Amino acid sequence: MELEHYGMSxxxxxxxxxxxxxxxxxxxxxxxxxxxxxxxxxxxxxxxxHWLDQLDDPGLEDWSKEAxxxxxxxxxxxxxxxxQAYVWGEATPPPHLPANLARPMVAIADRLGxxxxxxxxxxxxxxxxxxxxxxxxxxDNIYMYQNFAGGDDENWFVMIHVAIxxxxxxxxxxxxxxxxxxxQGDEAEAERLLVEMDEAWERIYTHFARMTERCDPYVYxxxxxxxxxxxxxxxxxxxGGLIYEGVEKLGExxxxxxxxxxxxxxxxxxMDALFQVGHSDDPLKHFLDELHAYRPVQHRKFIxxxxxxxxxxxxxxxxxxxxxxxxxxxxxxxxxxxxTRHLEYAASYINKQAGSIxxxxxxxxxxxxxxxxxxxxxRDENAAQLVR
Numbered sequence: 001m002e003l004e005h006y007g008m009s010x011x012x013x014x015x016x017x018x019x020x021x022x023x024x025x026x027x028x029x030x031x032x033x034x035x036x037x038x039x040x041x042x043x044x045x046x047x048x049x050h051w052l053d054q055l056d057d058p059g060l061e062d063w064s065k066e067a068x069x070x071x072x073x074x075x076x077x078x079x080x081x082x083x084q085a086y087v088w089g090e091a092t093p094p095p096h097l098p099a100n101l102a103r104p105m106v107a108i109a110d111r112l113g114x115x116x117x118x119x120x121x122x123x124x125x126x127x128x129x130x131x132x133x134x135x136x137x138x139x140d141n142i143y144m145y146q147n148f149a150g151g152d153d154e155n156w157f158v159m160i161h162v163a164i165x166x167x168x169x170x171x172x173x174x175x176x177x178x179x180x181x182x183x184q185g186d187e188a189e190a191e192r193l194l195v196e197m198d199e200a201w202e203r204i205y206t207h208f209a210r211m212t213e214r215c216d217p218y219v220y221x222x223x224x225x226x227x228x229x230x231x232x233x234x235x236x237x238x239x240g241g242l243i244y245e246g247v248e249k250l251g252e253x254x255x256x257x258x259x260x261x262x263x264x265x266x267x268x269x270x271m272d273a274l275f276q277v278g279h280s281d282d283p284l285k286h287f288l289d290e291l292h293a294y295r296p297v298q299h300r301k302f303i304x305x306x307x308x309x310x311x312x313x314x315x316x317x318x319x320x321x322x323x324x325x326x327x328x329x330x331x332x333x334x335x336x337x338x339x340t341r342h343l344e345y346a347a348s349y350i351n352k353q354a355g356s357i358x359x360x361x362x363x364x365x366x367x368x369x370x371x372x373x374x375x376x377x378x379r380d381e382n383a384a385q386l387v388r
Contacts, residue, residue: 001176001309003169006302012137013169014125014266014299015162016073020145021129023074026067028058032104036078039085040150048089052082057100057246064104064111072111073126077146079105080118084227085148093236095254099246106247113297115257116244118228120264121296128162137166139207148227156214157224161262163207168267170200175274175306182315187324190315194327201334208341221353230259262342264291266299271335273306275328276313279381284374317387329386336382343375 003009007017025033035042035055042048064072083105087093097105102116109116127145128137135141144158174193181190215224231242233256241254269292271277279285292300316328 001179001302001305003173003176003302006298008169008172008298008302010169010173011166013165013167013172014296015128015137015165015169016070016126018070019129019133020074020077020126023070025071025074025078026063028063029060029075029078031055032058032075032078032082036082036146039081040147043085043089043149046090048085049094052086052101053098055082055100057103060104060107064107067111072108073122075104076108076112076114076119077122077127079108080122081146081148083116084118084229087231087242088227088229093242095237095239096243096245102244103246106244106250115294116255117230117257118260119294119296120260120262121299123228123260124158124161124265125165125296127158137163139163139210149223151219151223153215153219154224157211157220160207160211160215161265164204165265165267167200167204167207171197171267172270172302174200175270178274178312179306179309182310182312185315187319187321190312191321191324191327194324194331198327198330198334201331201338204338205341208338208345211345217349217353220349225350228260230257232256232258234259258291258294261291262346263288264294266295266303268335268339269303270306271331273303274310274312275332275335275385276307276310277332277335277382277385279378282374282377284378313387325387332382332386336379340375340379 008014009017032055035052039048042051045051060075064075067075079101083097083101086097086101105116114121128142129145130137130141131143132141139159142159142162144155144162147154174197178190178193181193231237231254237254239254241256243252243254244250245252269288292303295303312328316324319325
């Protein structure tokens with residue numbers, strides 16, 4: 001396995017191999033790019049739908065099939081933000097998404113093999129750029145390109161995720177190498193790669209720990225998070241979903257789609273695939289499995305190929321080298337620690353904030369995640385799968 005076959009790299013991991021500020025969309029999308037660039041201003045008027053209703057439908061069905069992938073992914077960023085703003089940018093969500101947004105959104109999503117709303121890939125993976133193009137992908141040299149309302153809290157939330165994804169490139173590259181190394185029976189190289197992964201995890205936690213520096217839980221919950229909700233299991237949408245007007249194949253039926261969530265990141269699922277970690281059935285596992293379909297196609301394929309080809313657990317389990325087993329277990333614990341840290345942040349940024357609002361379920365995270373109830377179970381199951 002090699003990362004480049006999946007559009008990935010050691011330096012960037014799952015992040016886009018290009019930077020969005022260097023992609024120029026065709027003139028037929030000029031009004032869309034302009035509206036997306038001024039989305040913060042449109043939202044502040046209190047009648048964002050009035051302005052977005054005036055956009056033309058550029059007719060992207062043919063363009064989206066033939067255009068370079070970088071352009072289509074960039075259009076996905078802009079359109080998915082406009083769609084989310086249209087639905088959640090005013091006090092009461094509409095039952096329908098108008099055809100001028102629905103048709104191009106579906107055309108772009110179809111080309112990319114993703115759902116027609118904001119995914120993690122458009123929110124984070126393709127929505128960043130470096131200020132100094134010769135510098136590294138670090139928090140002091142990156143910015144969030146497309147915003148909703150904008151501001152420190154929204155920017156920082158995405159920037160932290162970008163920094164984490166960049167650091168995770170080492171994990172993914174080493175994971176691909178470990179598939180080959182395990183089959184070759186090279187214990188020394190396997191241990192070296194695992195130790196290197198453990199060190200990369202520590203750098204990831206350094207970034208993760210900085211979330212609270214410039215992203216306040218109250219501001220996140222009330223001013224950032226509302227725009228990224230989906231249409232599934234959302235009581236604000238009486239029909240149980242959102243109708244995409246003018247999209248014949250959807251038959252004017254409500255679409256119940258999951259909202260953007262950090263759980264759509266492919267880092268931990270790739271580690272679970274490499275280490276052959278499984279969880280017994282429960283609502284959280286079902287939810288995490290469902291999110292697999294929301295990932296970019298190549299990222300899904302990488303995870304699936306890792307799961308199909310990895311023999312690392314058996315290789316390490318049969319080894320008599322305790323330091324190799326220790327390195328394996330350290331990385332296994334790190335991936336569980338990462339998921340736990342994400343869920344702990346969800347508790348403080350969502351659970352605690354939602355608990356004070358009448359009618360909110362504080363146990364449900366972004367995207368409808370039942371994150372608190374099953375956390376301990378998943379931790380315990382992970383510990384039970386260490387190599388002895």
